[in-house]
Amino acid sequence: MSRIPTLLLLCSLADLILILNSALLVNSNGLALRLIPPYSPESPLFQRNLSHEERIKRYVFQSDVRTNHLTATSSSNIRGRIDVQLFHYIVxxxxxxxxxxxxxxxxxxxxxTGSNLVWMQCEGCTKCFNQIPKPFPKEKSSSFHPILIKNMLKTYECExxxxxxxxxxxxxxxxYLRSNxxxxxxxxxxxxGCGLYNDxxxxxxxxxxxxxxxxxxWGDPSFAKQLSPQIKGKFSYCLPVVSKKTPSTYLRFGDxxxxxxNFRSTPLYRMNISSSxxxxxxxxxxxxxxLKINPKVFEFKNNGSSGGCIIDTGTPYSRIITPAFDILKLELVKYFSRFKNLKRRIGDLGLELCYExxxxxxxxxLPDLTFHLGGSQAADFVMKPEAVFEVVRQSRPMKSREYFCLAMVKNTKMSILGSHQQTNQRIVYDTMNKRLLFYQEDCSKIP
Incomplete structure (x- = not known):
């Protein structure tokens, strides 16, 4: 018997919350889908009693795990098992x-946004995780059609x-996507992918x-790529500041x-076979x-395992390549030394630079930061303070205090523009023309 064809994929997980049952069908080439932000009671992963400080710790932890995935060179680079993350878009x-x-x-x-395969657990799985409702009953669906290669089932593996x-x-x-x-x-x-062995x-x-x-x-199996002719290869989002009162926003497709x-544009690249x-x-x-940072520290390394900069909603806090991060941190220390009401704070949040x-x-x-991106014209990605820092209020008897931290972490292999740094920016992925379009926008006021 010939070997069953296998599609081997490196996959990854992402953050924030998206619910499609409130999708707005605009026209045949456009969709607007309601985004539910993290910590919303509407999220299937909602945790009611999670504090702001605990959220920051988990964001740092998720950023570490996400970076490990993005810098992995092969499917054999498997780290220790971790608890499932709680900051994802859900459709x-x-x-x-x-x-x-x-x-x-x-x-x-x-x-x-960092992986290609669409998959779900199916009835008949030999290793299954608990879920509500029960796994998809594929055999009872009249529109279910297995893909065959030489009369053999085409299979996949995703690690x-x-x-x-x-x-x-x-x-x-x-x-089916339901409209209002x-x-x-x-x-x-x-x-x-119809998942039959799901660990x-x-x-x-x-x-x-x-x-x-x-x-x-980027890849052919992805939802965006399969719908590319209808949506003209475009999808977009605008992320508001995350809080307990964060309003809904929308993930938009096509027209x-x-x-x-007022948009600015920078090229989008796909390195090797990466989906990022x-x-x-x-x-x-x-x-x-x-800042006096040598641009070469940001260059992509052709060995395919490190370097460059990824834009990724699955990494809450941006990772900055170590030489650049060290210079940024030093300049911020100089900047804050002018303020007499600040005291350097050593905390346990996993963020390096904090002040009380x-x-x-x-x-x-608090200052703005700008990431200078390549392109035929100036493509300055300007981040306001709410996209650069985390501010934590502490209530004590008779007095309230607060501290703030730089919401970025250094990394030895690459840089990642994370979701927190994308706050209050309209981000448009134009995959057909391989461009990223962006401009500042108050994402809390989008209709």
């Missing part, structure tokens, strides 16, 4: 065709940096609702993405003063 979709009302089954999938994995068969199926008006956007013959930790959580993952990366004359989106980081400014204030000021008197 709720209808799948399949059944003799029922509605004629499909609804499932939550974790969305990932994650945290030690989790899934493998199964590749198939085509009908997906009650209508449905139907996606027929979408290729996805995932979702089931460790009571009443787990996560059934699999939806990839949005639903609004055009702006790379940009050309060339320098950093503190306020408007360019004698009185609360929020983000007042």
């Amino acid at each position: 709720k979709v209808g799948i399949g065709t059944f003799k029922s009302k509605p004629p499909y089954k609804e499932y939550h999938l974790e969305m990932d 994650y940096e945290d030690g989790a994995s899934t493998r199964g068969v590749l198939a085509r199926e009908t997906f 008006s009650g209508g449905l956007a139907t996606v027929k013959n979408l290729e996805f 995932m930790q979702y089931g460790n959580y009571r009443n787990n609702k996560i059934a699999g993952i939806m990839g949005l990366g 639903d993405i609004e055009q702006s004359k 989106y790379y940009v050309d980081l060339q320098g950093i400014s503190l306020n408007k003063t360019r 204030r004698s009185k609360p000021e929020g983000f007042k008197n």
Whole structure:
């Protein structure tokens, strides 16, 4: 018997929350999907009693795990198993065709801009994690069609940096995205992985609702690539400042993405066979003063394992290549030495540079940072203080104090523009033209 063809994938996990059951169907070439931010009670992964400081610690931890995945050179680089992360986009979709009302089954999938495969746990799995509802009953769906190669089932294997994995068969199926008006956007013959051996930790959580993952990366199997002709290769988001009162925003596809004359543009790169989106980081400014950082420290290394800069929603806090981070940290120390009400603080949050204030000021008197990106014109990615720092308020008897920390961490291998640093920016991925478009926007006021 000939060997069954196998698709081997390196996959990864992402952050924040997206729910598709409130999708707005705009037209045949555009979708606007409601984004539910982290810590919203609407999230299937919501934890009610998580403090701000605990959230920061988990963001740092997730950033470490994500970076380990992005700098891994092969599927054999598996680290120790970790607890499932809690800062992901979650998509709720209808799948399949059944003799029922509605004629499909609804499932939550974790969305990932850094991986390609769309997959979910299927009925008949030999190793399964607990989930609500039960795994997808593929044999009962009239629109389920396994993909065959020489009359053999085409299979996949997907390994994650945290030690989790899934493998199964590749198939085509009908997906449904529900609109606010009650209508449905139907996606027929979408290729996805039907997971039959799933070593995932979702089931460790009571009443787990996560059934699999939806990839949005560069590769052909990704949701964005499969829909590329309809959405013109474009998707976009705008992330508000995360808090307990963070409003909803929208993930937009195709013609639903609004055009702006004020956007800046930088090339998007795909390095080797990576599913990640790379940009050309060339320098950093503190306020408007360019730091003396050699641009070569940001260059991509052709060995395929390090260097360069990735834009990634799955990394909460940006990672800055060590030589550049050390210069940035030194210049920030000089900047804050002018303020008499600040005291250097050594904490346990996992962030290197923190200061305690004698009185609360929020983000007042904190500087902007700019990432200088390559392109035919100036592509300055300007970050306001709320995208650069974390501010933590502490209430004590008779007095309130606060401290703030630089929400970035150094890394020896590469740089990553994380989701916290993308706060209040309209980000547009134009994959057909291989460009990243962006401009500042108040993401809390988007209709």
